[in-house]
Amino acid sequence: MSPSSAATVTRIATDSGPGSAPKNVLHLDEHTLEIVSDSGEGAQKCGQIFASVSAKMNYGVWTVEIIPAEIEPPARTAAGASGNLIRFGRDKVTNWGDETNLVVAFNEQVLLARHRLDALSDDCIILIESKWAEDPDAEIRQEWQDAMEEISDRNYRVIPVPMEEQCLTRVDNPRKGKNMFALGLLAQIYGYDVEKISEQIRAQFAKKPPEVSKANVDLLELGVHWAQENLDLRIEVPRIETDEKRVVMNGNQAAALGAIASGMEFCAMYPITPATSVSQYLCDVFERYGGTMHQAEDEIAAAGAAIGASYAGKVALTVTSGPGLALKTEFIALAVMTEIPLVVLDVQRGGPSTGLPTKVEQSDLLAALFSQPGDAPRVVMAPATIEECFHSMVTARRIAKSFRCVVIVLTDANLASGQQQFQRPVLDERWHAAPANHRAVTSGERPYDWDPDTGLSRRIVPGQPGGMHTVTGLNHDHDSNVDYTPEINQLGCAMRSRKLAVLQQTMSPPPIHGDESGELLVVGWGSTKGAIEEAVDRVRAEGHAVSSTHLTFLSPMQPGLGEIFSRFEHVMTVELNYSDDPAAPYITPENRRLGQLAFLLRAQTLVDVDCWTRVPGQPLRPGHIADALRRKLSAASETEVRVNE
Amino acid sequence: MSEQLRSFFGCGLDDDRTFDLNDYGDSIPRWCVGCGDHGVLSAVKRMMRDQRLLPERTVFVSGIGCSSRFPHYLDTYGFHGIHGRALPIATGVKLSRPDLDVFVVTGDGDCCSIGAGHWLHATRYNIDMTVLLLDNAIYGLTKNQTSPTTPEGFETNTQPHGTYLPALNPLSTALGVTNASFVAQTADWVPAHLLATLKAAYEHVGFSFVRILQRCPKFSAPVFSEQARTPDLHELLFHSDGITVPSLDKIYKHRLEHDPSDLDRARSLAEDTERTRLGIFFKDATRPCYNAIRHLPTYTAAQNIERLNRELDRYAV
Ligand SMILES: Cc1ncc(C[n+]2csc(CCOP(=O)(O)OP(=O)(O)O)c2C)c(N)n1
Ligand code: SF4
Ligand SMILES: [Mg+2]
Numbered sequence: 001m002s003p004s005s006a007a008t009v010t011r012i013a014t015d016s017g018p019g020s021a022p023k024n025v026l027h028l029d030e031h032t033l034e035i036v037s038d039s040g041e042g043a044q045k046c047g048q049i050f051a052s053v054s055a056k057m058n059y060g061v062w063t064v065e066i067i068p069a070e071i072e073p074p075a076r077t078a079a080g081a082s083g084n085l086i087r088f089g090r091d092k093v094t095n096w097g098d099e100t101n102l103v104v105a106f107n108e109q110v111l112l113a114r115h116r117l118d119a120l121s122d123d124c125i126i127l128i129e130s131k132w133a134e135d136p137d138a139e140i141r142q143e144w145q146d147a148m149e150e151i152s153d154r155n156y157r158v159i160p161v162p163m164e165e166q167c168l169t170r171v172d173n174p175r176k177g178k179n180m181f182a183l184g185l186l187a188q189i190y191g192y193d194v195e196k197i198s199e200q201i202r203a204q205f206a207k208k209p210p211e212v213s214k215a216n217v218d219l220l221e222l223g224v225h226w227a228q229e230n231l232d233l234r235i236e237v238p239r240i241e242t243d244e245k246r247v248v249m250n251g252n253q254a255a256a257l258g259a260i261a262s263g264m265e266f267c268a269m270y271p272i273t274p275a276t277s278v279s280q281y282l283c284d285v286f287e288r289y290g291g292t293m294h295q296a297e298d299e300i301a302a303a304g305a306a307i308g309a310s311y312a313g314k315v316a317l318t319v320t321s322g323p324g325l326a327l328k329t330e331f332i333a334l335a336v337m338t339e340i341p342l343v344v345l346d347v348q349r350g351g352p353s354t355g356l357p358t359k360v361e362q363s364d365l366l367a368a369l370f371s372q373p374g375d376a377p378r379v380v381m382a383p384a385t386i387e388e389c390f391h392s393m394v395t396a397r398r399i400a401k402s403f404r405c406v407v408i409v410l411t412d413a414n415l416a417s418g419q420q421q422f423q424r425p426v427l428d429e430r431w432h433a434a435p436a437n438h439r440a441v442t443s444g445e446r447p448y449d450w451d452p453d454t455g456l457s458r459r460i461v462p463g464q465p466g467g468m469h470t471v472t473g474l475n476h477d478h479d480s481n482v483d484y485t486p487e488i489n490q491l492g493c494a495m496r497s498r499k500l501a502v503l504q505q506t507m508s509p510p511p512i513h514g515d516e517s518g519e520l521l522v523v524g525w526g527s528t529k530g531a532i533e534e535a536v537d538r539v540r541a542e543g544h545a546v547s548s549t550h551l552t553f554l555s556p557m558q559p560g561l562g563e564i565f566s567r568f569e570h571v572m573t574v575e576l577n578y579s580d581d582p583a584a585p586y587i588t589p590e591n592r593r594l595g596q597l598a599f600l601l602r603a604q605t606l607v608d609v610d611c612w613t614r615v616p617g618q619p620l621r622p623g624h625i626a627d628a629l630r631r632k633l634s635a636a637s638e639t640e641v642r643v644n645e
Numbered sequence: 646m647s648e649q650l651r652s653f654f655g656c657g658l659d660d661d662r663t664f665d666l667n668d669y670g671d672s673i674p675r676w677c678v679g680c681g682d683h684g685v686l687s688a689v690k691r692m693m694r695d696q697r698l699l700p701e702r703t704v705f706v707s708g709i710g711c712s713s714r715f716p717h718y719l720d721t722y723g724f725h726g727i728h729g730r731a732l733p734i735a736t737g738v739k740l741s742r743p744d745l746d747v748f749v750v751t752g753d754g755d756c757c758s759i760g761a762g763h764w765l766h767a768t769r770y771n772i773d774m775t776v777l778l779l780d781n782a783i784y785g786l787t788k789n790q791t792s793p794t795t796p797e798g799f800e801t802n803t804q805p806h807g808t809y810l811p812a813l814n815p816l817s818t819a820l821g822v823t824n825a826s827f828v829a830q831t832a833d834w835v836p837a838h839l840l841a842t843l844k845a846a847y848e849h850v851g852f853s854f855v856r857i858l859q860r861c862p863k864f865s866a867p868v869f870s871e872q873a874r875t876p877d878l879h880e881l882l883f884h885s886d887g888i889t890v891p892s893l894d895k896i897y898k899h900r901l902e903h904d905p906s907d908l909d910r911a912r913s914l915a916e917d918t919e920r921t922r923l924g925i926f927f928k929d930a931t932r933p934c935y936n937a938i939r940h941l942p943t944y945t946a947a948q949n950i951e952r953l954n955r956e957l958d959r960y961a962v
Contacts, residue, residue, distance in 0.1 A: 055962050058962070245962075247960035253960070257957070260949070261953055263949070265741065266737065266740070268737065285956065289949045289952060290944045290949070292741060292941060294740060294939075296733065297765075301730075301762075301763055301766070304726070304737065305733050305734070305736045306737060307734060307737060308735060308736060308738040308739075308740075309737035309738065309741035310737070311734070311737070311738060312704070312741050312742040312745065313741070314741045334726060334727050427953055428950075429947060462702070462704050462722040462738070462742065463701060463702060467701065467722075468722050468723075469723070470705075470716040470719075470725055471724050472725035
């Protein structure tokens, strides 16, 4: 053991003398903690319970799952780190912040994984299972020492905790119970109501025999007790009471519930991370609402079945992620061509190809807009928060139905598994489509009675006497008869496209965060909203004229963008997708490949939109965004100086 | 849909309309002169008339190909989809609207090549629909490319020195799939048999798969021309539970009694291609139907909102 790491550990160990009452309580407006373990040791469950209880205590909460890339990664490896990060605070929390202030780690290897990702603050408090330091296996003892050495360049406060030893006093298999012990430590450190947590545990294990809840609550209490006796550490975060009715859930749950609330009646899917949990949830509950969940043989068939159901009069949904979206493209074009309403939920992950299956990215934007043969206009929208995951499903269904079009909803792995509380939705019958009406079709009514101005038309569905016709992916006229004439092809394309313009005219310009004009405008979309706004606030606090705006609709784009952009000297996007680093070899302004939104905005507005994008496989940090904004601002002022000279 | 199911869904039965052939469509198909698809279309219309199918409650779904133009020539509801994907569309239609009679028309390329994955799974889902495979042993629409059912050695534009591999056997393929419930074969050149087969297929509750040998005088004429002229190259499968067409007995000398509940024999008869066997190879109405298993009650918006509110309570802070 190197002297320095030895010093770190011993110094801190003496810090927490047994039974000493906390000398000083830290008062903070917010705190970010995480709990990491080998996969299967329950850190995720521990984190989820802590987050739910925090939300129920009216803290603002944002969580991020730490997901290993494999199902059963080897134990005690950095690659296997699994857990949950929770940022909570007095005010609303909109992103995962910059760094973690407190970690509970079940071994030093998973801790190293977080350390190496620069995920921990310099003064991070680390509660770590102590048994590895004295493991009978010399190799493990060595690994522990190496790890302590590696982290010794930081001012972490490492507190070894005999988790397993303690748990063994209550249970035979500590691997199964450590997470509850850890929860107890957190409860004591943050002064949470143990009864509230016990309630949450009982709710989690409601389907199991009562002994299971009891054993878990025992371990929770053991953790609380141990912390009372041994930890000189209390952190207090104030909270604001509110009467607002709220719910707490993750984005996939919100999207699934939103689909039900919207009156959707049919969903077809093929399992794919990170969309699977939407489908699994619907598989569990959709039937209670008369909704059919169909697990198809592949993504193509899932899109086909959804289109078939929708053709037959239901509004259907298909749930997928990037690779699945790629497979559905031909069917999406068919839905566009036949004007069959369809909602596609794409929970984006890292790409291309199988890419980063469990990790977040915003790389499907251009695919969602353009990956069809021919001109296939469709609506693309991107919720930015978990609340919006719920409501965007309602909006998507309504648009799909009233505009007879395809709506692609882009969420991502960050929204999918992150938990946040939001105002409880007030459900409304008007969100549902009117029940199918198989009235007879009057003579003269046609399957594509395009209004010549708006392109809108009313659907005729099977079962309606007198309305028989064949829909076709071939070009067709008002009667759905195949027609190859130039005029009708031009008309059909125009009518399908016109609907987007009509929809666009019903929208308002996106709101501006910050001043209405200034030096730099940051434009974002999707789950990065909270991080971008936090970054903008920090840079504004330094006196810079920076604002941001966030687009909910990517196709058609909200109105007024050109006008808004003209009020700022510079416009840049911040996105979680790839763009060339302008300073990289061979990269010139002419050949630089841009972030996907930047690419679209330039085409849309003729403004020289710059971008700062990254593909870290994790959400963006507000601190990193703020740095990028500062660099942009100083580069801009340098060029100005040069120009003035 | 069988009468039994119709009464279950309460549709059609109270409707005593009768129809003539033209009620099911009177447009002139754009298939080549002598194309077997014409005969199939006539037989389908006849079957619909005889069974009094309601045009507004009947949906024909197809993929892409000459054969897949079929729905355009009918005055029922139709869905002319994309290549190979008629079965998933039909699956969605029937799952969400069990009151509709669903037919699928597909070609040998459409079903056995690009859509083969769906074919296998649709067979296993055993959703109540009637599937007509118009097998002309060639890609017709795209003009003379080898299909999975093109006979070995047959020259096409993509395998000009003769098709490389032995043809895929759609009957034994279908019969090999778990939960297959109805597999039959007929030919466009034996109209009476074709009609009887369509009727039996329609009446069967489940996934009724009918391979129809179909002449394409344009590109694969030699494949079927001799057969179509020579009744002795055929063998009719008959059974009290299968199909019997007495009017054919005089011409078609080779007849074989085959109990369609005998799956093993069905498989060996299908495997042996020495003779062109027409009839029902296999039929089992007791196999589970996915659409029946998945049938759900419907609720009002108000009921659903009440339930969803209870679900939201679980997430309440
Ligand atoms: C995705 C896709 N690939 C290829 C085609 C071209 N294509 C159209 S029909 C067809 C084959 C048709 O053969 P078959 O299914 O046997 O029908 P037939 O014309 O013989 O009735 C092909 C390859 C297409 N339309 N779509
Ligand atoms: S090409 Fe063959 S299958 Fe197509 S219409 Fe002509 S004869 Fe029929
Ligand atoms: Mg063919």
